[in-house]
Amino acid sequence: MPDITPEVLRRFDVSGPRYTSYPTADRFVEAFGQEEYVLALRQRKVGSVGKALPLSLYVHIPFCESLCYYCACNKIITRHPERAQVYLRYLSREIDLHAAHCGVGQQVSQLHLGGGTPTFLSDDGLRELMNIIKRSFTLVPGGEYSIEVDPRTVDEQRLALLAELGFNRLSFGVQDFDPEVQKAVHRVQPAEQVFALVESARRLGFESINVDLIYGLPRQTPESFERTLAQVAQLRPDRIALYAYAHLPERFKAQRRIITAELPMASAKISMLARSIDVFAKAGYVYIGMDHFALPEDALAVAKRQGRLHRNFQGYSTQPDCDLIGLGVSAIGRIGATYSQNVKTLDEYYDAIDQGRLPVTRGLALTRDDLVRRAVIMSLMCQGEVLFQPMEEAWLIDFQSYFEQELQQLHTMTEQGLVSINEEGIKVTPMGWYFVRGVAMVFDRYLQANRNRAKFSRII
Structure with missing residues (x-):
């Protein structure tokens, strides 16, 4: 364990990409559209004859019941569950369009549901989505099938449903256990609730449980975050994702509700990160890279030790470098030597699919x-x-x-x-x-x- 002091962190604190891809998404151009994407899909189909190359799928569910002020994701705040029913119908049609170009039954070794809040979907909605996916794709045994979970939207019964549907990895959005911080970002969820859910998930046999944390949020102090770190060490998830909050209210409207004066100073953020690294190391976690930590026996830590670590738009992965199909509004994909991204609004998304077109709005041929x-x-x-x-x-x-x-x-x-x-x-x-x-x-x-x-x- 190197001596990562606040002084060292301060020296190397610069702005830069996260490299979930290269070139990065800001290099995508609108000259790359549906026609170029379809060509890439067809070339993949031709190239996979007799090889059954595995795929990764990302499905974006944009809906949330309430607004988290720190959020920079593409989301739609609504309390109308029927909107998700309409969205699922269009997702089904988008998947059908993909199947028409690259064939039915393509093998999938990795599936990730992100958002928004994927668990905004009802039990029936989750069942319907998985049936839609399995109708066109083959989920192979031993794959990574993960879903992002807002702890406020699930109980043990819902977790049991997720296990029944084939999910084997969960990612709980915690951010911070401190009640004052939770109020400041409009995301109140008692620590006891998260502890109970993680215990239930373990009992149900999920292979890996991840917890997301954010440092640099309003009303956070090094002392308050130290208490959250102690609770996370006690919770002992298999993986921890520790993100720095980037306050960009000019770009993300939700962040305008955050009181700037309540944000911690840069020196406090650096102190929080230094303590996080120290606490997790002492708790036995392996530093994977970037902002990810994992227990030594977790598949991610094993992959790092064996030189099998990979990286895609969802971050670090144990899955081999493979093509990624992004489904839903704003989803990003990678097919062959191309990247693509879907339109970012529901109206544009529905309109493209109503025209029988894949909803790609920009991309890049490398x-x-x-x-x-x-x-x-x-x-x-x-x-x-x-x-x-x-x-x-x-x-x-x-x-x-x-x-x-x-x-x-x-x-x-x-x-x-x-x-x-x-x-x-x-x-x-x-x-x-x-x-x-x-x-x-x-x-x-x-x-x-x-x-x-x-x-x-x-x-x-």
Whole structure:
């Protein structure tokens, strides 16, 4: 465990992408639309003959019953459950359109329901959605099937239904256990409720339970967050996702309800992060990378030890690098050497499907340089190293000359103790793992070209 002090965190606190993809989503263009996406789907179908390449599915459920003030997700606040029924009908039609282009029965090894609040759907709605998915896709045994859960929307019976439907991983949105913080962000959920749900989930046999936390929220202090950390250590989820709150009220309307004067200072945020790293390490958690921690026996920690860690639009994953189909409003997908994103409003989404069109509004066809750099960045983000010879053989490049400028930039990071470089390759140090986004940014051609990092969240 490196000595991650507040001073070290402050030194490397810069803005930068999270690299759930490269190039990042801000590079997507509207010139990439339905026609280009359909071509990618058809090429995948042709290329998969006899291979049954696995797929990952992401389904976006945008509805929430109440507004969480910190939220930057694409969501619709409503207390009308019938709106979800209409949405499911259109999701079914979008899935049918995909099946028409890439075939029925494609094997799926990873499914994630996000939002919004996926558990906004009723029991019947959840059953209907899973039936729709299974009608067109084959969920393979041993896959990762996860759903984001608002603790206020479920009880043990609902968790039992999720297990019955095939979900084996849950992610509970906790953010903070402190009652004053919960009031300030309009998300009140007693700690006892979360503890009871996690106990029920374990009893029901879910393979992995994740808890989301956010530091930097209004009314948070290092002392109050210390109490939340102690409760999380006692709860002992299999995985912890610890995010820094980015206050961008000019971009996200919900955040305008947060009282700016109640936000903790930067020094307090850094103190919270430093204590989080220390508490989780002492509790036996493995630092996976970025903002993820896992118990040593969790599949994510095992994958990291074995060099099998991958990264996609949902974050770190144990699943092999595979194509991703995004379903629903604003969902992002990746097929072959392309990225795509659906329209962001319900009206646009319904209109596209009523016209018999896939609701893609923008995307990107990757160049050879994009693919080379993606391979380097994902190797850094997932394995913490880049080996020159395998990269040269895979992409037919001379690494030293292709990335001459980038290697020069990395020399500063070697002096700072973040990376080491030798004749075999680049290796991220134990301390560098906590700032791996900054290391990856060196190889981001777009970021280096325009230096416009203000639109990204800060690393810390």
